[in-house]
Amino acid sequence: MTPDRPISELFASGRTVRSLEFFPPKDDAQMAMLLTSAGALQGIAPDFVSITYGAGGTTRERTARAAALLKRDFGFTVMPHLTCIGHSRAELHDIADRLHADGFRNIMALRGDAPKGDPAFAPAPVGLRYASELVALLKSRHSDFCLGVAGYPEKHPEAPSLGADLDALKRKVDAGADFITTQLFFDNALYYRFVEQCRERDIRVPIIPGLMPVLSLKQIKRVTEMCGATLPQKLVTRLEAAAENPDVVEIIGLDWAFTQIRGLLANGAPGCHLYIMNRAKSALALAAGLAA
Numbered sequence: 001m002t003p004d005r006p007i008s009e010l011f012a013s014g015r016t017v018r019s020l021e022f023f024p025p026k027d028d029a030q031m032a033m034l035l036t037s038a039g040a041l042q043g044i045a046p047d048f049v050s051i052t053y054g055a056g057g058t059t060r061e062r063t064a065r066a067a068a069l070l071k072r073d074f075g076f077t078v079m080p081h082l083t084c085i086g087h088s089r090a091e092l093h094d095i096a097d098r099l100h101a102d103g104f105r106n107i108m109a110l111r112g113d114a115p116k117g118d119p120a121f122a123p124a125p126v127g128l129r130y131a132s133e134l135v136a137l138l139k140s141r142h143s144d145f146c147l148g149v150a151g152y153p154e155k156h157p158e159a160p161s162l163g164a165d166l167d168a169l170k171r172k173v174d175a176g177a178d179f180i181t182t183q184l185f186f187d188n189a190l191y192y193r194f195v196e197q198c199r200e201r202d203i204r205v206p207i208i209p210g211l212m213p214v215l216s217l218k219q220i221k222r223v224t225e226m227c228g229a230t231l232p233q234k235l236v237t238r239l240e241a242a243a244e245n246p247d248v249v250e251i252i253g254l255d256w257a258f259t260q261i262r263g264l265l266a267n268g269a270p271g272c273h274l275y276i277m278n279r280a281k282s283a284l285a286l287a288a289g290l291a292a
């Protein structure tokens with residue numbers, strides 16, 4: 001299998017890097033939707049796509065299946081996510097070897113979260129505690145892996161302070177991470193301050209802003225509550241005013257994302273990563289709106 005090009009080379013070329021994130025489908029209907037979206041998105045040729053990693057065995061199998069299909073049938077450079085949760089070191093070595101043998105060279109290395117309220121979940125007996133340990137494990141297993149890690153402009157919800165979280169981020173980069181993708185945010189000032197604080201700590205790798213175009217008020221409230229991102233009141237007011245009209249909610253969400261991206265790129269962000277919830281529409285609209 002031809003090995004993927006490391007994403008770090010794209011950053012080094014200095015051009016804007018555009019990427020999209022999918023999540024593993026829960027059933028065959030969702031898999032069909034993902035594949036339809038992937039087909040539509042071929043037209044805008046993202047530099048890479050990523051696919052998240054669930055906590056359970058079935059979703060993990062679907063991550064692997066979707067990653068293989070996106071790579072083989074659609075020709076995307078695919079960055080599978082991988083988490084520490086529930087895996088022993090030996091299992092992580094096996095997964096790393098399999099991904100490497102299948103040509104994947106880019107991996108998003110994460111700690112992950114234990115599934116809430118899942119009675120079947122059991123922590124791994126000899127596993128890893130932090131994403132920095134996963135970065136070290138993957139790099140020592142295959143030194144040509146290009147690894148992304150997560151960064152949190154509003155700090156990770158469990159971290160006692162932004163400073164402590166930035167120290168944890170520095171450990172991930174020192175362990176070998178090649179770039180950082182941020183948690184979603186809706187106020188660019190948060191990203192600029194975060195980048196500044198990273199640079200002050202000598203974190204020198206590219207920091208890709210992660211953005212989620214709002215498709216529904218209910219959905220974005222749930223997502224932001226889960227991940228601790230702030231929804232600006234101005235955006236909430238607009239979305240609430242349009243609540244009865246889903247199409248108008250989408251227009252407002254797209255307009256917000258469009259303004260964010262234009263500002264970020266104008267201010268030196270190396271690219272943009274879109275959390276698209278497996279739907280093609282927002283990415284297609286944003287690509288058209290940003291076309292030179």
Ligand SMILES: Cc1cc2nc3c(=O)[nH]c(=O)nc-3n(C[C@H](O)[C@H](O)[C@H](O)COP(=O)(O)OP(=O)(O)OC[C@H]3O[C@@H](n4cnc5c(N)ncnc54)[C@H](O)[C@@H]3O)c2cc1C
Pocket residue numbers: 051052053054055081082083108109110111112113129130131132149150151156157158159160164165166168171172181182183184210
């Ligand atoms: C871009 C992106 C993609 C994601 N994709 C997925 C996915 O595919 N699947 C999934 O399940 N989740 C995903 N997540 C969510 C992520 O798994 C959670 O946010 C998780 O709670 C933390 O993961 P992490 O890799 O940031 O962990 P870590 O970097 O390990 O940090 C976790 C917490 O521990 C603290 N910490 C780290 N190291 C130390 C240390 N040595 N001592 C003390 N404290 C420390 C940190 O400050 C933080 O509070 C993603 C998040 C982002 C931003």
